[in-house]
Amino acid sequence: MAEEKKMFKVTIDNIVIDVEPGTSILNAARKIGGDVAPPAMCYYSTLKGSGGKCRTCLVEVAAGSTADPRPMPKLVASCRTNVMDGMVVKNITSEKVLDARKGVVEFLLINHPLDCPICDQAGECSLQDLSYQHGAEATRYEFNRRTFEKHDIGPYIQLHMTRCILCFRCVYVADQLTKKREHGILDRGDHSEIATYIHKALESDFIGNVIDVCPVGALTDKTFRFKNRVWFLKPQDAHRDCPKCSGKVTIWNRGEEVYRVTARKDQWGEVKDFICNECRFEKKKTSDWIIEGPTLISRQSVISAGHYIGTVKPQEVMPEVMDGRKPKLLMDIHSVSEVNRPEIDLSEIQGPAHSVDFKNDHFNFNKNGNA
Numbered sequence: 001m002a003e004e005k006k007m008f009k010v011t012i013d014n015i016v017i018d019v020e021p022g023t024s025i026l027n028a029a030r031k032i033g034g035d036v037a038p039p040a041m042c043y044y045s046t047l048k049g050s051g052g053k054c055r056t057c058l059v060e061v062a063a064g065s066t067a068d069p070r071p072m073p074k075l076v077a078s079c080r081t082n083v084m085d086g087m088v089v090k091n092i093t094s095e096k097v098l099d100a101r102k103g104v105v106e107f108l109l110i111n112h113p114l115d116c117p118i119c120d121q122a123g124e125c126s127l128q129d130l131s132y133q134h135g136a137e138a139t140r141y142e143f144n145r146r147t148f149e150k151h152d153i154g155p156y157i158q159l160h161m162t163r164c165i166l167c168f169r170c171v172y173v174a175d176q177l178t179k180k181r182e183h184g185i186l187d188r189g190d191h192s193e194i195a196t197y198i199h200k201a202l203e204s205d206f207i208g209n210v211i212d213v214c215p216v217g218a219l220t221d222k223t224f225r226f227k228n229r230v231w232f233l234k235p236q237d238a239h240r241d242c243p244k245c246s247g248k249v250t251i252w253n254r255g256e257e258v259y260r261v262t263a264r265k266d267q268w269g270e271v272k273d274f275i276c277n278e279c280r281f282e283k284k285k286t287s288d289w290i291i292e293g294p295t296l297i298s299r300q301s302v303i304s305a306g307h308y309i310g311t312v313k314p315q316e317v318m319p320e321v322m323d324g325r326k327p328k329l330l331m332d333i334h335s336v337s338e339v340n341r342p343e344i345d346l347s348e349i350q351g352p353a354h355s356v357d358f359k360n361d362h363f364n365f366n367k368n369g370n371a
Contacts, residue, residue: 121217
């Protein structure tokens with residue numbers, strides 16, 4: 001009879017979970033999901049060596065383990081710290097963590113240009129989401145922002161070094177996914193940059209995946225450059241018989257035109273199956289693909305604004321985090337407005353709400369236009 005696998009009991013934001021030994025705090029928190037999972041800008045579960053660069057996943061360890069319940073003296077990177085049996089971790093329930101995360105975001109934005117209105121990553125940018133949740137209203141930085149000499153790294157990939165946060169993801173992809181790595185981090189400190197040193201193009205069959213793993217707009221698709229906004233497009237899962245990769249992708253189209261092709265991603269924004277350059281850059285017609293159906297989009301994403309079918313409602317963990325205490329209800333919109341019918345939940349309607357979903361007396365107008 002096989003021995004029962006030993007499990008560690010860990011408490012994260014007042015929620016207890018059993019995980020296998022060797023699991024990082026970040027992955028343990030991801031098993032719970034929702035806001036309990038710390039943000040991660042550099043960690044990538046499928047890339048060896050990733051993590052520990054951005055410091056956005058810092059958490060407080062209030063108790064190290066059952067054997068040694070002393071707290072850790074400093075905040076730790078959850079992607080690089082493994083759990084112990086009886087460990088107690090604080091993420092969103094710790095003021096120190098929230099304050100430190102706000103400082104980390106401020107540092108990440110110090111040299112980041114304010115070009116979101118023209119950036120192709122807008123609408124699906126991890127740094128945009130992070131700054132919205134933890135950023136300050138204005139910067140305290142009064143000096144000139146750093147600039148870099150432009151590098152042409154090929155016909156498919158556009159490099160904007162001023163947007164880079166040095167997460168190293170693209171370097172790990174090129175090193176572990178392709179047969180040879182032609183780019184990396186050059187120089188040190190404030191002068192560090194992604195480059196090829198001798199200004200050569202990146203030509204590997206799978207190098208296009210650096211676009212998908214980049215959490216910001218530093219590496220974007222040249223074939224999609226300035227053509228459309230992601231929230232105006234229709235993301236659909238599709239596949240084709242490809243001799244180089246799995247052929248399972250997400251196509252972003254309007255009508256018959258496919259504006260771009262990306263790899264499919266999970267709920268944490270990580271690629272499920274890396275795809276080849278042929279699928280990504282050369283197959284730009286719907287006839288090139290067998291369409292499976294709409295891609296599941298999180299309701300938290302702006303991309304879901306016009307795509308109601310198949311959206312995924314984010315997991316709600318706050319009742320468990322608050323240890324059974326109900327949040328204080330400032331007002332009940334149903335009783336205050338008396339607009340929508342009480343038997344209809346607007347969040348569950350497949351599509352936009354119509355007049356029939358509301359109380360009729362609010363839509364009965366007399367000839368003078370008064371209700």
